[in-house]
Amino acid sequence: MSFGRLIESIAQKKNPTVAGLDPKLDFLPEYIKESAFAKFGNTLEGAAQALFEFNVGMIDAIYDIVPAVKPQCAYYELYGWQGMRALAHTINYAKQKGMFVIIDGKRNDIGSTMQAYSCAHLGEISVNCEKITPFGGDALTVNGYLGSDCIEPLISVCNSSDKGIFVLCKTSNPSSGELQDRLIDNVPVYKAMGLMCEKWGDATPKKYGYSSVGAVVGATYPEQLSELRRDLPHTFFLVPGYGAQGGKAEDIALAFDDKGMGAIVNSSRALMCAYKNSGCDERDYAQAARAEALRMRDEINLFIPPMSLS
Amino acid sequence: MSFGRLIESIAQKKNPTVAGLDPKLDFLPEYIKESAFAKFGNTLEGAAQALFEFNVGMIDAIYDIVPAVKPQCAYYELYGWQGMRALAHTINYAKQKGMFVIIDGKRNDIGSTMQAYSCAHLGEISVNCEKITPFGGDALTVNGYLGSDCIEPLISVCNSSDKGIFVLCKTSNPSSGELQDRLIDNVPVYKAMGLMCEKWGDATPKKYGYSSVGAVVGATYPEQLSELRRDLPHTFFLVPGYGAQGGKAEDIALAFDDKGMGAIVNSSRALMCAYKNSGCDERDYAQAARAEALRMRDEINLFIPPMSLS
Numbered sequence: 241m242s243f244g245r246l247i248e249s250i251a252q253k254k255n256p257t258v259a260g261l262d263p264k265l266d267f268l269p270e271y272i273k274e275s276a277f278a279k280f281g282n283t284l285e286g287a288a289q290a291l292f293e294f295n296v297g298m299i300d301a302i303y304d305i306v307p308a309v310k311p312q313c314a315y316y317e318l319y320g321w322q323g324m325r326a327l328a329h330t331i332n333y334a335k336q337k338g339m340f341v342i343i344d345g346k347r348n349d350i351g352s353t354m355q356a357y358s359c360a361h362l363g364e365i366s367v368n369c370e371k372i373t374p375f376g377g378d379a380l381t382v383n384g385y386l387g388s389d390c391i392e393p394l395i396s397v398c399n400s401s402d403k404g405i406f407v408l409c410k411t412s413n414p415s416s417g418e419l420q421d422r423l424i425d426n427v428p429v430y431k432a433m434g435l436m437c438e439k440w441g442d443a444t445p446k447k448y449g450y451s452s453v454g455a456v457v458g459a460t461y462p463e464q465l466s467e468l469r470r471d472l473p474h475t476f477f478l479v480p481g482y483g484a485q486g487g488k489a490e491d492i493a494l495a496f497d498d499k500g501m502g503a504i505v506n507s508s509r510a511l512m513c514a515y516k517n518s519g520c521d522e523r524d525y526a527q528a529a530r531a532e533a534l535r536m537r538d539e540i541n542l543f544i545p546p547m548s549l550s
Numbered sequence: 551m552s553f554g555r556l557i558e559s560i561a562q563k564k565n566p567t568v569a570g571l572d573p574k575l576d577f578l579p580e581y582i583k584e585s586a587f588a589k590f591g592n593t594l595e596g597a598a599q600a601l602f603e604f605n606v607g608m609i610d611a612i613y614d615i616v617p618a619v620k621p622q623c624a625y626y627e628l629y630g631w632q633g634m635r636a637l638a639h640t641i642n643y644a645k646q647k648g649m650f651v652i653i654d655g656k657r658n659d660i661g662s663t664m665q666a667y668s669c670a671h672l673g674e675i676s677v678n679c680e681k682i683t684p685f686g687g688d689a690l691t692v693n694g695y696l697g698s699d700c701i702e703p704l705i706s707v708c709n710s711s712d713k714g715i716f717v718l719c720k721t722s723n724p725s726s727g728e729l730q731d732r733l734i735d736n737v738p739v740y741k742a743m744g745l746m747c748e749k750w751g752d753a754t755p756k757k758y759g760y761s762s763v764g765a766v767v768g769a770t771y772p773e774q775l776s777e778l779r780r781d782l783p784h785t786f787f788l789v790p791g792y793g794a795q796g797g798k799a800e801d802i803a804l805a806f807d808d809k810g811m812g813a814i815v816n817s818s819r820a821l822m823c824a825y826k827n828s829g830c831d832e833r834d835y836a837q838a839a840r841a842e843a844l845r846m847r848d849e850i851n852l853f854i855p856p857m858s859l860s
Contacts, residue, residue, distance in 0.1 A: 264666065265677070273678065282680035314659060314666035318675060320684035321635035328631050348656050348693055349624060350723040350790075356574065356624035365628060367575070368583065370592035374630035383658055385695050385718060387725030408695060413660040415697030419742065422734040429739070432729065480660075 243404045243454065243476045244447030245378070246340045247501060249307035251549050255537040256496070258308040258342060258478070259529075260508025261298065261330060262315045263291045267512045269522035272297075288322035291315075294525075295330045298512070301526035302533050303337035308378075310342040310478075310506055331376055342478065343377035346408060351389035357382075358397040362405075379404040381456060381478065384433055391440050391453070398444055398452035404476070405453055409434045409468060412458025412481030430457075434468050437475045448501065448549060450476040457495065459487025459505065466494040469502065477503040483510035483536070493543035500547040507536055553714045553764065553786045554757030555688070556650045557811060559617035561859050565847040566806070568618040568652060568788070569839075570818025571608060571640060572625045573601045577822045579832035582607075598632035601625075604835075605640045608822070611836035612843050613647035618688075620652040620788075620816055641686055652788065653687035656718060661699035667692075668703045672713040689714040691766060691788065694743055701750050701763070708754055708762035714786070715763055719744045719778060722768025722791030740767075744778050747785045758811065758859055760786040767805065769797025769815065776804040779812065787813035793820035793846070803853035810857040817846055 250256045265273065265287055273290045280286035299309065309330075316327035331341050347357040359365050361380045364373045384391060384407045394405045410420055410430035420430040427435075434455055441451025451474045457465050459481035469477070479495045481487040482505050495503035510517070514528035560566050575583065575597055583600045590596035609619065619640075626637035641651050657667045669675050671690045674683045694701060694717045704715045720730055720740035730740040737745075744765055751761025761784045767775050769791035779787070787805045791797040792815050805813035820827070824842035825835035 262663070277678050282678040284677065284682055284684065287675075287677045312659075312663060312666075314657070314663045314670065317634075317670040318666045318684060319677075320670075320682075321631055321638050323670075323684070324627075324634040325631035346658050346693075347624070348658070348718075349622075350721065350795075353572070353622060353624045356622075356628045360624065360627040360630075360633075365597075367594065367597045367629075368587050368592040372594055372630075374594065374628060374633070383656075383693050383695055385693055385729060386721050386723055387728035387730070389723050389725040408658075411660065411696050413696055413699050415699040418697035418746070419695060419739070420697070422739075422742070424732040424734055424739070429729070429732075429734070432732070436728070485660075 242444055242447045242452035243450050245402065246308060246504065247448050247450065248549070249340055250504065251547050253305055253307050254541065254547060255306060256503060256540060257306060257505045257507060257533070257536055258310045259298065259302055259306050259511050259533065260310045260312060260506050261295050262312040262508045263294050263512065264315050264318065265290065268294050269515065269525050271523060284320040284322040287319045288326040291319065291323065292326040292329050296333055297526040298529055299334050299337055299339065301530040303339055305537065306533050308340040308342055308504060309334045310344050313343065313345040328375055335376065341377045342379045342381065343375060344381045346381050346383050348383035348386055348390055350386065351393055354390050355393040358393045362403040363397040363401055379406060381406045381408070383408050384436060395440060395443050395452070403452070406456050406478040407433065407437050407453065409437065409455040410457050410461055410464045412460045412485050412487070416458065430464060431468065431471065434472045434475065438472050441474050446474060450474055450502065454478055456480065459492050460485055462491035462494050465491065469495055469497070479503050479505045483507050489539045489543050492540055496544045498545055500545040505540060552754055552757045552762035553760050555712065556618060556814065557758050557760065559650055560814065561857050563615055563617050564851065564857060565616055566813060566850060567616060567815045567817060567843070567846055568620045569608065569612055569616050569821050569843065570620045570622060570816050571605050572622040572818045573604050573822065574625050574628065575600065578604045579825065579835050581833060594630040594632040597629045598636040601629065601633065602636040602639050606643055607836040608839055609644050609647055609649065611840040613649055615847065616843050618650040618652055618814060619644045620654050623653065623655040638685055645686065650688045652689045652691065653685060654691045656691050656693050658693035658696055658700055660696065661703055664700050665703040668707040673707040673711055689716060691716045691718070693718050694746060705750060705753050705762070713762070716766050716788040717743065717747050717763060719747065719765040720767045720771055720774045722770045722795050722797070726768065740774060741778065741781065744782045744785065748782050751784050756784060760784055760812065764788055766790065769802050770795055772801035772804050775801065779805055779807070789813050789815045793817050799849045799853050802850055806854045808855055810855040815850060
């Protein structure tokens, strides 16, 4: 239940990280693009085919050591509905390989519309009595600006289908404080949002102490990360901002509890572009990503307590 | 520039309304679904085909009297990538008919990712030097929780491609006040967000007094609607909540300036389900939607000053 499956996979692989799959064309090896464009032309179809092939290589290289992937919707929408097809195929492939899939969509809307997003990304729909799973993610990132009725339809799906959500609290970007750090009744907005996550999580079962309602808290703000870990004891964290955005492993450690649990750390560009950063042949991009995934795992494990599910 | 095209179309059609296209299967006439399922089976393909056919009928029936459509992304994602293809085709069809297209996605993320969303929904991308327009909307709804670097990439696209955005300020749902009504330095969050819209809009050209950065302000909160109209003189409003959600025409009037401009009012279910509400034959759904669109136009015009672009 809740984030139990994810937590168990993190413990089994001794790896609290998630591979971000944000495959913009610039990040892809030339040989993959050339092959796709030769077959499908300089089209969205060609771009989407290149994305999917790249993702398959990434997943094949890391699925036995990394518990989860996080495809960023924007980089699939960027290539139109063909890109969204590549997203659906990527999710399906990652799940076949036993990975936990966090769809990074930061969706938000009024209740009836969130019902649709919930079914689209985490649940299923009925088409003339045929049950179909549109995207089939395990978790979805969402934005809580609209309050509880934006979140409630998600909680139904989490409870009925063993899924989770991550609500934006303190985001990793430079201007996140413009709204999120402002005080309401002496509490910053990011913390007020975090406290709502705790409340929303009360309506879900807990496993290993954590509810189905997680929070996004950026590694680039270690002080807030530490504060939120202390004040939100049942809220599992998705932590972006490590690596390319500047977050360090010692900062990351603040996201974890005293059992070495409670968070999963994302890395996107550092993995996808590992072949560029290491200067290896582009055809070795997947192995370069694996090496970086191992390095990241080991570096983070240096700073957190030994993992224990007990 | 900015919302100039939209404002001119509103003035020309004397109609400050936008037709929401949120075509969940339950809303569609049986004959459209039966025909699509007979051809494509009880599949996402069948559902998406039904959606698109329904939308074409809606657009054909209203394009000469309604200036804009607002497809809600959730109801297309609900039917997978096939639904997203129906979204792309719907946008394309509406634009062929001369309508202004507001993509209701409420997208939000860090700057680099917002760059991708901007290009996906409003701009174009380069695929091996081929310029391609992925979705081709005229405006996009966004969520400003992440602050300025979430908005800046959108402003670039607005300025270079004559597009606009609507930032969520005061949303129409019952729980919107949980965060949006809280005070920061004695200013409610919705107004702080509105003031940021004014600031962001300063970086865009103004036409008829309005910038490219609009705001979403719900008709269900008339007091806040009136306050924001007074305090955000350069911010064009997208007003949901009329009709099915309970907003009345006299409340809607508060969104407009003394020239009868400054806002566009959305109606989704009341138009899409007009054939159900009026009890007419389902094959007349499009004409029923047209009748309701005319009724809505005339009702709103009763309460606002005569439109003037001068």
